[in-house]
Amino acid sequence: MKIAVLSGKGGTGKTLVSVNLAVAAKEAVYIDCDVEEPNGHLFFEPKPIGSEQIVIKIPVVDEKLCNGCRKCVEFCKFNALAYINNKLIVFDEVCHSCGGCMLFCPEKALAEKEKMIGEVQYGVSENVTVVTGILNIGEASGIPIIKNLLNYAKGEQAITFIDCPPGSACIVMESIKDADYCILVAEPTFF
Amino acid sequence: MKQLLILSGKGGTGKTTLAGAFIKLAKAKAYADCDVDAPNLHLVMEQSVAPKRTDYYGLPKAVINTDQCLQCDLCRQNCRFEAINVNHEYKVDYYSCEGCGVCEIICPENAISLKPAVAGELVLYADETVFSTARLKMGSGTSGMLVTEVKKQMNLVAKDAELAIIDGSPGIGCPVIASLSGVDMVLIVAEPSISGISDMERIIKTAEQFQTRVAVCINKYDTNLVNTEKIESFCKKINLPVAGRIPFDSNAVKAINSALSIIDIDCTSGRAAREVFAKTVEFLFSKS
Ligand code: SF4
Ligand code: SF4
Ligand code: SF4
Ligand code: SF4
Numbered sequence: 001m002k003i004a005v006l007s008g009k010g011g012t013g014k015t016l017v018s019v020n021l022a023v024a025a026k027e028a029v030y031i032d033c034d035v036e037e038p039n040g041h042l043f044f045e046p047k048p049i050g051s052e053q054i055v056i057k058i059p060v061v062d063e064k065l066c067n068g069c070r071k072c073v074e075f076c077k078f079n080a081l082a083y084i085n086n087k088l089i090v091f092d093e094v095c096h097s098c099g100g101c102m103l104f105c106p107e108k109a110l111a112e113k114e115k116m117i118g119e120v121q122y123g124v125s126e127n128v129t130v131v132t133g134i135l136n137i138g139e140a141s142g143i144p145i146i147k148n149l150l151n152y153a154k155g156e157q158a159i160t161f162i163d164c165p166p167g168s169a170c171i172v173m174e175s176i177k178d179a180d181y182c183i184l185v186a187e188p189t190f191f
Numbered sequence: 192m193k194q195l196l197i198l199s200g201k202g203g204t205g206k207t208t209l210a211g212a213f214i215k216l217a218k219a220k221a222y223a224d225c226d227v228d229a230p231n232l233h234l235v236m237e238q239s240v241a242p243k244r245t246d247y248y249g250l251p252k253a254v255i256n257t258d259q260c261l262q263c264d265l266c267r268q269n270c271r272f273e274a275i276n277v278n279h280e281y282k283v284d285y286y287s288c289e290g291c292g293v294c295e296i297i298c299p300e301n302a303i304s305l306k307p308a309v310a311g312e313l314v315l316y317a318d319e320t321v322f323s324t325a326r327l328k329m330g331s332g333t334s335g336m337l338v339t340e341v342k343k344q345m346n347l348v349a350k351d352a353e354l355a356i357i358d359g360s361p362g363i364g365c366p367v368i369a370s371l372s373g374v375d376m377v378l379i380v381a382e383p384s385i386s387g388i389s390d391m392e393r394i395i396k397t398a399e400q401f402q403t404r405v406a407v408c409i410n411k412y413d414t415n416l417v418n419t420e421k422i423e424s425f426c427k428k429i430n431l432p433v434a435g436r437i438p439f440d441s442n443a444v445k446a447i448n449s450a451l452s453i454i455d456i457d458c459t460s461g462r463a464a465r466e467v468f469a470k471t472v473e474f475l476f477s478k479s
Contacts, residue, residue, distance in 0.1 A: 037363070
């Protein structure tokens, strides 16, 4: 069973609730999807078992092949490409890794390189397997990390608790995609 | 115009409460709420005029015309966001689609088109003061772009304002990065909890990438004095000015629940907020 713990605003005690639920369960997996501010591990201090680097694909241009047609620049919906001073420039931070520019370059001048955007760490703390996703500073989107994190969820005997990021944007939708139940942590204020 | 951005890394540190107090103390002619995912500033800042509302279009979403689709599977193979599913017919999952446009071009039957999609709403209150805010639709991406629009909307109408105060969003991702561009100074509202400290360090590093000036204040400092001192010595080590401490104050919650600012009533947190404000303005308008 997978239970996601959510809250509309931050600071309502979402992490407190999910950490303690995981401890109270006989056997549990705690997944911290709040990759921008992962905090759950601070309470568990898990014994580390391993980690995995999360990479995304970013285009690189072969300048010998590029003829400056700018088809890729026109295509990119995220304005991650520009052709300036006879050179194609890739803005890594805004690239969404859709692969379109590479697919559609008529000169086949684009290839992809891997770029690390963060890490998934896993470890144990007594009866709880603690899985934490960490987004590197300056990266815009943690969604590729969350996709990887959710692979650690266990279905059968153990209960998986998913500590979600605050709010209700795309990153939260990604975190609760496969959840069976959601717990909403609210606060009795006007906010 | 000088722009002051208030951030916190972690949510719930009292960022909006402090932003509201600052706006009142500064009699700011321009302010904005960039927490488009969970905007709250309008709840503390009473408005006398009706707002102007505009739909915000994020990136378009792909739509498959099933009459034209020959089920060749090319679109599904090439969509990097796993947004195309087959269940008798080919369909785009609205929430997963990022509007990249790959499928539109790859489809040999021209069965796919990108349709504009409303991703939220921009809200503008403008009389003598300008208040720009927005609300992102649930599950939408592109919050960074909406944040940029919120700031644009404010800057356009309030060109002559001397000081603009911007309430940021939690985290360090795209909305925060978007809110950082072009601001003169960031005030970080930290909390003396273990998670508060680690979040503060991450948000400081994010702000430093923009070479924005940073100051820190500590809210609810008396809930953990040891950690408060840790924060202060950390700031000292990396040469960040500390704008002050604000105590935990049950009157603050009461003020919020009666839609007042902490400086509207006589309370300890309100008094401390005044001092933090004076210090922050001093940093903001000082040279270097
Ligand atoms: S589409 Fe290819 S050839 Fe044209 S500008 Fe881009 S990289 Fe160069
Ligand atoms: S991979 Fe997609 S988002 Fe990145 S540069 Fe190419 S077209 Fe733009
Ligand atoms: S527009 Fe891009 S993300 Fe959306 S369905 Fe097409 S390929 Fe996938
Ligand atoms: S690429 Fe076009 S024709 Fe092929 S499955 Fe997709 S929508 Fe259908």
